Amino acid sequence: MTILNKDTLAIIMIGTTHVVDMGGKSAFIHYETTDRAHLLLPDGTRFHGLWTLQDDGYKVEWQDGPTGSWKLDHTPGAIDYVDAAGIVRGRILRIDFGDPESLAA
Numbered sequence: 001m002t003i004l005n006k007d008t009l010a011i012i013m014i015g016t017t018h019v020v021d022m023g024g025k026s027a028f029i030h031y032e033t034t035d036r037a038h039l040l041l042p043d044g045t046r047f048h049g050l051w052t053l054q055d056d057g058y059k060v061e062w063q064d065g066p067t068g069s070w071k072l073d074h075t076p077g078a079i080d081y082v083d084a085a086g087i088v089r090g091r092i093l094r095i096d097f098g099d100p101e102s103l104a105a
Contacts, residue, residue, distance in 0.1 A: 001073055001075060003057070003071050003072070003082075004057075004072045004079070005056055006053045006054065006055050006056070009072060010034075010053060013053075014034055016095050017031075017097075017098065017099055017103065018031075019093045019094045020091065020093065021091045021093050022090045025042035027042055027090065030101065030103040031051065037060055046103070047062035047064070047065040048063050049062035056071060057069060058070055069083075070084075072092075078091055079092045080092070
């Protein structure tokens with residue numbers, strides 16, 4: 001288990017979209033810029049908000065939605081999203097460059 005640090009997170013997050021397995025269904029998180037993010041949950045719910053990198057994770061404040069702290073945990077062959085309580089909430093299926101799901105629109 002390796003929690004990814006700020007420098008690594010900047011490389012794999014800014015300007016990308018993470019496709020995350022949420023129990024057999026996919027969520028999409030687009031980190032548009034160093035401070036803007038967009039989320040599409042499997043049930044169709046969309047959020048837009050502000051995010052900031054931390055030394056060992058990031059914080060996000062969704063407009064009209066929840067605020068949370070997250071870490072990305074790397075094990076060989078996988079990267080998992082871990083919430084503030086240390087519970088794995090999803091596994092990255094792939095990382096796309098740009099915004100192929102048009103989440104920022």
